[in-house]
Amino acid sequence: MHRQASPLLHDYKPASTTEPNKSRAFKWFAVGLGLPLLGLALISTLDAPNKAIEPASDAPVMTAIEGEAISPVETAGDAVFSPTPLVLAPEPEFESLTLTIRSGDTLDQLFRKHNLDLGHLTTIASLEEASQRLRKIKPGDVFEITHDNGKLVSMYSALSLTSALRINREETGFSAQLIERPIEKRKRNGHGVIQTSLFESAAEAGMSDKVIMNIAGIFAWDVDFVLDIRSGDSFYVQYEEIWQDGEFITDGEIVAAEFNNDGSTHRAIRFVDDSGRTDYFTPGGHSVRKAFIRAPVDFTxxxxxxxxxxxxxxxxxxxxxxxxxxxxxxxxxxxxxxxxxxxxxxxxxxxxxxxxxxxxxxxxxxxxxxxxxxxxxxxxxxxxxxxxxxxxxxxxxxxxxxxxxxxxxxxxxxNPRTVELPKADPIAEKYRERFLATTAPILEELERFKSTKLATVAFADQ
Ligand SMILES: [Zn+2]
The missing domain is CATH 2.70.70.10 (Glucose Permease (Domain IIA))
Incomplete structure (x- = not known):
């Protein structure tokens, strides 16, 4: 079934919906416009940290050689450092301090408040790798500091999910380094049968709103999730979870999904091209998107x-x-x-x-x-x-x-509201072979998951 559904969500008045749960229905209404993009938007958010750290891996580690204020003799302190070689790693006897930025805070104030060396702050703020981070602090930012009687020894601050800034006192001054914080992506399968709304069915299946919004975003071009949803519609999805240091962080991208709506089946599968761009295609390589969004703004x-x-x-x-x-x-x-x-x-x-x-x-x-x-x-x-x-x-x-x-x-x-919008480009010819090769096993996996679910249903029915 091909209709220009979701981008037109706004053409329908929320009041006229018969959706039993009004707030949900309105939520759908409100997000309608965003949905076609949401998949992409979320993807880019997730992508961004990865991209942000790319330069870091190539970038040289900057070392400050601004002498006087931080000469090793002056900062080291006899008790802690032996004259040669200098110990660089934080030692247990250093004090540690966690600074969490609140609205209106400046690092300068916080350094004063905790009797930390302001000259050190000036020095590290001038390091190329650190300057941007230290100048643009915002509420919620966290700085983990170790110091020796107020003399800065090290500082660590997460920049994104996948990168962090580390500053260490070195023999010749301070060094600042952007470091990667590896994440792990775990695959998960999900399945739901719709009784009242997509949200409810997915919540019952233990899936987060984020995954549901992503599914809706991917299929929004073909399915109107407010008006087209029928009781008995179902979906199967394979998506990623983002884990770091053994902890679940957030749900990630959809890898593949199937949505059965009113007798028609829609399938979408992810493909990431060489430039890192993520897009969704049908198993045959057609885009699931149109080339244009119907209304390019979230309007009232x-x-x-x-x-x-x-x-x-x-x-x-x-x-x-x-x-x-x-x-x-x-x-x-x-x-x-x-x-x-x-x-x-x-x-x-x-x-x-x-x-x-x-x-x-x-x-x-x-x-x-x-x-x-x-x-x-x-x-x-x-x-x-x-x-x-x-x-x-x-x-x-x-x-x-x-x-x-x-x-x-x-x-x-x-008329932008009625003109027939062209489909977005199919998978590029140069990627076609790779697309088919990489997506085949994923589709097989989705089919296997589907058959286990169908078998469970059949069993439960007896
Ligand atoms: Zn006008």
Missing amino acids: RISSNFNPRRRHPILNTIRAHRGVDYAAPRGTPIKASGDGKVIFRGVKSGYGNAVILQHGGNITTLYAHMSKFAAKARVGARVRQGQTIGYVGKTGLATANHLHYEYRVSGVHR
């Missing part, structure tokens, strides 16, 4: 539809409205509706701050009245579907905060 309502003869609210003349206006609070992120290239960014008369993207198939999209642009969406930059390109505002001819969104095919304006 549609304030003006595509209308060739509309009275302009400010100009008070009949003027074609060649886009859709999505009302949303100022600052709401505006997403690129499809992969493309920024061909315009700037002030464009009545449009105010606007961005125009060029996509494949001679399609362009325009986003107007932005309060500000996203830094990365510069002219010439490539953007991904779902990437934030700017923020809702009311620059140009606009009476209230909203996104004015246009979709043109070969220069002709089409």
Whole structure:
């Protein structure tokens, strides 16, 4: 069954839903727009730490050679260090201290409060590897410190799930190093049969909201999870759990999933290409996505539809409205509706701050009245579907905060809410063989899991 379901979730009024659990239904309504992207968004969040640490492995370890303030003689202290060689690792007699940043804290204040050497703070803050971390602290950040009567010996702070900063006092000063914190991915299978909602069935199956949202995000292009769900619909999923040092951290990506909805079966399987980009395809290699999101902003309502003869609210003349206006609070992120290239960014008369993207198939999209642009969406930059390109505002001819969104095919304006959206590209030809080879065993595993579940059901029925 192919319908342009989820991106249109917002076209349905939440009040009209017959979903028994209203808050859930509304939750679905509210997340509807985000869903098609959610899978991707979560993936990029998970990916980000991995990417962030890449430079670290290549980067040289920076060593401060700023002499005087931290000469070994001065900092070592006779009792602790033998003159040569210098002991670098923290010793048990050092005091340890955990600093947790709260709102309004500065490291400077915290160093003062705990009688730590401020000169050391200045020195380590100037280390290339450490400076960014130490300048941009935020509530919740944790710094584990060892010191010797206020003289800093070491400092450790997690930067992300997979990386951390470590500072050590060395013979010649301080060294700062970005270190990897390895994570382990464990596979888990999940299965649920829907009675009332996807959420409830998955919760019963012991799965977190995150996994459920990911499943919904992947199938959102084909299944409307508010309106299309039928009692008896079922799903099978294989997903990752992220573990670190033997502890469960969080649920990770979906590896493969099957969703049986009202008699039709949808399957999706993950593929990560050489650039690290994750996407989901059918077992045959077709994309499960469309090339465009229907509405590129999380909006509160549609304030003006595509209308060739509309009275302009400010100009008070009949003027074609060649886009859709999505009302949303100022600052709401505006997403690129499809992969493309920024061909315009700037002030464009009545449009105010606007961005125009060029996509494949001679399609362009325009986003107007932005309060500000996203830094990365510069002219010439490539953007991904779902990437934030700017923020809702009311620059140009606009009476209230909203996104004015246009979709043109070969220069002709089409109604963004009804135009038939092209499917996203299938698996690239160069990956096809690898895709089939790597996904076959995963699909087999999913089938095996499915048959054990079906067998259990059959047994229980007797
Ligand atoms: Zn408009």
